[in-house]
Amino acid sequence: MDWTGRVLELHIDAVGHGGVFVARSEGRVVLVRRALPGERVRARVTEDKGGSYCRAEVTDVLEAAPDRVADACPAAAGGAGCCDFSHVAPAAQRRLKQEVLAEQLARIAHLPQRIPVAPLPMPATPHAGAPAGGEGGAEGWRTRIRLSVDEAGRAGYRRYRGSEVVADLRCPQQIPGALDGLQDTVWQAGADLAVAVDDDGRRHVVEIAPPPMTRAAHRRSGRRGASARRAARSQRRAEHIVEGGGSAVQRVDGREWRLAPTGFWQVHGAAAQTYSDLIREWSGLRGGDTAWDLYGGAGVFAAAMAGQVGPAGRVEVVESSSQAVRDGRDALVDLDGVRFHHARVGHALAEFADGDGGARRIGGSPGPDTVVLDPPRAGAGREVIGALAATSAARVVHVGCDPASFARDLALYGGHGFRVEELRAFDGFPMTHHFESFALLVR
Known part of the structure; x- marks a missing residue:
């Protein structure tokens, strides 16, 4: 059975993970782009590999949802993959993301929480004429x-x-x-x-x-x-x-990073500062403590935690990108208690396991009081989370950019005695289905 090219008349039931909307036809699931829950649409099947589902794209809206707006992105309307929610009112975009997160947390992690996906402020300092201040701006945020x-x-x-x-x-x-x-x-x-x-x-x-x-x-x-x-x-x-030049200047808490324009930095102009503030709020660190910053990039979170642990404490950063490690060392050169380790997180945790009862340490420092990790889209996974559970960490701040991977990781923590104390989510990518989720786990 191959429905490719077939035009279906569909009622859209719900939003799905990955920027699609769920409908059903003749016993099969149809994943529809650029629709909205409650709408009646015509959609052309664009991909069908057989089995229980196929993919389609809206060609005509027969009954529009109240949250549908004129498409804000001509490129996406022409087929580009940049803005899959540009046909949705900004506040409704965040509600859709909230629904997706709630469904993933309930189904995968067995967590019934429903948390709002909060808008990020617009950058305090305008970039090239962008509006400053205020919250919830869906346009003019990507740097x-x-x-x-x-x-x-x-x-x-x-x-x-x-x-x-x-x-x-x-x-x-x-x-x-x-x-x-x-x-x-x-x-x-x-x-x-x-x-x-x-x-x-x-x-x-x-x-x-x-x-x-x-x-x-x-x-x-x-x-x-x-x-x-x-x-x-x-x-x-x-x-x-x-x-321009070889170094793009970025600032968080008044500290300056000079990064390659091709390197990684949060793309929303307000994201790095907002997320750093939350890490500081949740870390629970005191003077003399030890923190691990895994998948730590150029050390934005490490800089925040270094101010909390003070000169007597340690922050150990593990990052696989050699460029990010160099940039981080340059930016944090004045912080003697911060050390960068160029390694993959899984390899680093295995290498730094000592023989004393399976305790895990990095760089000879004491075991961690708090671990912060911001893994890639696939999540941290069973091996990394199992290794963290073998440490002395009483608090973990886990960051996720994919709600399904995030939920899978939270379920793994539960098997090691951690419980979710708090959850937050931010709309770091307006006009798209993407967003950032944060969990504070304690034991």
Whole structure:
């Protein structure tokens, strides 16, 4: 059974994980893009691999939900994967995310909590004319952008679940002015562009050479083709600074980081400060304590915790990116109690296990009082959480950018005697289905 190309008339039942909406037809689940719960729509099936479900995209809205608005993103309306919630009123976007988080927590972690997904403030210091202050802004918040270049040399966004480039830069997420003029330049075909607007309002543009990709990978469709292209793009490639410099200035709590425009930093202009404030609130650290910051990046959370443990305490940061470790060491050079370890978290925890009753330590420091971890989208997983449970940590602050992985990880903590004391979530990615979740776990 292959329904690809078939047009279905559907009633949308609910929001699903991953930016889709759930409907049913002839006993099968249909995952529909750009719909809303309660709507009646026509949708064309775009992908069907058989089995119990297929994917579809709305072609006509027959009965609209009250929260539907005129599409705010021309690029997404043209098929780009940048804004999957740009047809939804901003407050309703957050309610949908709340529903997804509640469903994942209840089904996977057996936690009945329903917590709001809070808006982030707009940056206090305007970037390139962005509005300052206030909360809940769904536009003009993104300070780091990754673009792709098509065969004609035009910059744009990748098509949803595809490799084709949609050469339209009209996306409302971006800080005003971030992409000005880029549509007028002919770039190297197959290249990527990294754009960053830093806390001084300076724009940095880096052209990244095309990946060394085989013809077969170019031609291959579906998940295998996408995986091959992602693997090629993850390889080290030549970079050319087109505008700005090699260092983008970012600040949290008055401390300055100088980062490569291609490196990692929270893309929402207010996220790094907001999340750092929460880590400080939840850590429970006192002078002389020891904290671990796992998947610690350039040390934003480590800097917050270093102020709490003081000169007699320790903060051990584990990060797999060598560039982030270098940037973090430079930014925190004055904090003698902060040490960076360049390693994968799972490997580091195994390596730093000593023989004294299975206790785990890093760098010879005492066992941790508090552990903060911000794993990638796949989550921390059984091995890492089991290793943390073998430490002396009484508090864990766990950060998740995918609600399903986040819920799976929370369920694993429960098996090791931790309980969830508090949960929060932030809309760090307006116009999309993505958001950040935080859990404070204690034992």
